[in-house]
Amino acid sequence: MARAGDTLHLGNDTLTFHRTAADTNGEYLEVEVDFAPAAFRPPIHYHPGQHERLDILDGALAVRMADTEQLYSAGETVFTPPRCPHTLWNPGPAHARVMWRTTPALRTERLFETLWGLAADHRIGPDGPLLQIALLTFAFRNEYRIVSPRPPAVDLCLSALLAPLALARGYRPYHRSPR
Structure with a gap:
């Protein structure tokens, strides 16, 4: 299982665990993700019982949620409620750094x-x-x-x-x- 400080790498993208389910007693998971420009765009998906909060720290993040696409910049926050179809990606040209909290953590x-x-x-x-x-x-x-x-x-x-x-x-x- 992941521990705070562990980092995953995928191409030029990194995901660093800040607070794991063990750290928060399952209340939430918090990771920092550095998305490279034109990074992989996940399929449209939803989370049956989880909320997500994405704080854009640097760069920009494109988010498609409930058939609406919007660009978010550093200093802005995106909230996705449970069961809301969405996807997100870095439209470039610079890296995008995001603090991402999922509540509850589940697995x-x-x-x-x-x-x-x-x-x-x-x-x-x-x-x-x-x-x-x-x-x-x-x-x-x-x-x-x-x-x-x-x-x-x-x-x-x-x-x-x-x-x-x-x-x-x-x-x-x-x-x-x-x-």
Whole structure:
């Protein structure tokens, strides 16, 4: 599990844990993310029972929320309520630094470790492998739900059916890159 001060790397992006679930008794998770320009844009997703607060420290962050796109600059704050579809990215040209708080923490630090670790190790991407994605969708269903290309309820049903097969084939729901 992550500890305060641990840093994850993915390309030119970094994520540093400031306060973990253990530090806050599960109340929240706080990380600082340095997004490189034109960094990966996560799929549109929502969090079933979590609020997010993003304080833009440096640079700019583009946020698409509830079918509206807005650019936020240093000194501004973005709030995403539970179940609100959204995505965010750095539109460039400079790095964007963001303090990101997720309330309650649930297993979000484990989700970050897993997604960043698998991506850094080139073991996951937008196109697969299907069994790994299905297993993660099921394992982190309380933290994160992708909105498209299928409705989240369909993804959850499919992932529940495929998760046992994924485990039998050697996939795991947690991963931390050794780097």
